[in-house]
Amino acid sequence: MRCMYDMIIVGGDLTGLSAAKAFHEREEGARVLILAQSAEEAYTENNMIDTEIYARKNTVEQNLVKQGHEELYRFCDQHSIPYKKCGxxxxxxxxxxxxxxxxxxxxxxxxxxxxxxxxxxxxxxxxxxxxxxxxSAGIVDYKKVSLALLQEVKESGAEIRYDEKVKSIVEGKKSIVVETNNGAYYSKKYINCEESQSDKVAKLSDYYTDIEKFPLQRQYYAVEEAKLQHIVSPVPSALAPFLNIYVAPTFNGGMEVGSSINENHDKGNIKEFISNISSIRKASSYKGMIGTYKKAMKDVGSEEYFLEQVQTVIPSISREDLIPRFTEQDQAVITTDGQFREGFFFINGECSAHVVQIPYYGKKASFAIGQYLVNQVYEPTLLS
Incomplete structure (x- = not known):
């Protein structure tokens, strides 16, 4: 006899875990299955809590980020997780x-x-x-947030399966069949927050987008000397809105500096990726997308550009001060007309909700985003 879940969540990152938490709060005792590619999805070493100031005033987007950060601080208080609202x-x-x-x-x-x-x-x-x-901006020990949320979700009864890659999805009006490399799963509802592949997962349910996600690798650095009391960043670049350059204090007395875009990252994979786009997009659209991506990488995808931007606001930081600390995988989202897509991107289905894009300033707003996705499954609305 097949098992019917009340909710399947595709994606085991903080947004997926937050959606599971929100669903259990709404449907106590519900059967929830989280399909994740790896256990590492839930963790991030980037400890900066950004600001909603880049989102338009009085919009759902701005409210999501603001509410998400407020809920993050509350969660930290509840679990005695250190944070600092340094501004x-x-x-x-x-x-x-x-x-x-x-x-x-x-x-x-x-x-x-x-x-x-x-x-x-x-x-x-x-x-x-x-x-x-x-x-309102600040820093937090985000690994401890991840561990606490993961533990809370498990204790609520959610089932988490790793090494799951979604192959197909059949979505009806009252039920879902999600087939992965490990078998088929059945549910009444599902949420897609598989961030790097969420557009592809949405497409499996016949929800098409006008975007492609170009892979990026962000490099973050440590500086041993403590110089700052606040997070400091330059004015965002119009050349590439996916950039997120900043210098922030840390709990250990040093500084965190992020993030450069590694121009040597996966050159072979990038070529394969571009080749794949060329085969599925019309010539007019993929050429515009690839041209936009290549121009951005030429303009900003170098360590020299990153260092120049850092030194613009904190000139005392030298190249020798920067100690490579960790990397994160991310994406630049480009539309078929060759423009960078900014902000959030949600899709509502028959009995599903999809978050196709989360801007960098909303990455730490997962608690509110998870709640929003659960609400959309029940009462779909247009983002405004």
Whole structure:
């Protein structure tokens, strides 16, 4: 006799675990199955909690990020996990960028535009003509968050299966069949948050997107000397909105610096990936996508560009100070018309919900995103 689950969640990262937590809170005693490729999906070493300031004011996106970070801090309090709301300074190098700070400030009433003198008072090591200060940003021991959430989800009764790669999905109005390399699973509902492959998983359910995800490898560094009290970052680059360059204090007294895009990462895999796109996309669309990706990598995909951006805001950091610490896999999301897709991207199905894209500033908002996905399974709405 086949087993029928109440919910199948494809993806074992923090968003998937958060969705399982939210579903159990809504349906106590429900049978939940999480299909994950590896146990490592749940863990991240990047400890920065960013800000919702990059999302448009009073939108679902902004509320998700803000609520997600607030719930993260509450979860840390409940589980005695260390964190620090140190705030973030987005530093402008010239008056043109100061204008951008005033534009961003409209997205967050709690943020403050600082003069050059006020910036220096806050961070003597930072260099700029002004800055935007956002007090809600912070740092957290995110590995401890992952372990605590994983334990909570297991104790609630969720079943987690690893080494699962989804091959096909048949979605009806009242049930789902998910077939993986290890067999078929049956459920009343399912959530897709397999971040790196979520667009492909959605396609298996006949939900098509106008995007491709180009693989990136982010390199993060440690600096042993402690110089900062706040997170400091340059104004985001218009060349490549997927960049996330910052310098942050750490709990051990040093600094975390992220993230460069490794231009030598998986050159063979990139060529194979581009070849695969060429075979499934019309010539006009894949050429635009690949051209956008290659131009971005040429412009920003080097250690030299990364170091230049870091030194723009913290000039005392040298190349010799940067100690490679860890890497993370990520994606640049590009539409068929050759544009970078920014922000969140959700799809609602008959009895499913899919998160196709989470912007870098929303990566730590998993508690709210998981709750949102569960709500969408029951009462689908359009994101606005």
């Amino acid at each position: 973030k300074l987005i530093v402008a190098k010239d008056e043109k960028e100061v204008e951008l700070l005033h534009f961003l400030q409209k997205n967050n009433e709690d943020s403050t535009v600082l003069s050059q003198e006020e910036l220096f008072e806050q961070e003597p090591f930072a260099l700029g003509v002004g800055a935007l200060y956002i007090p």
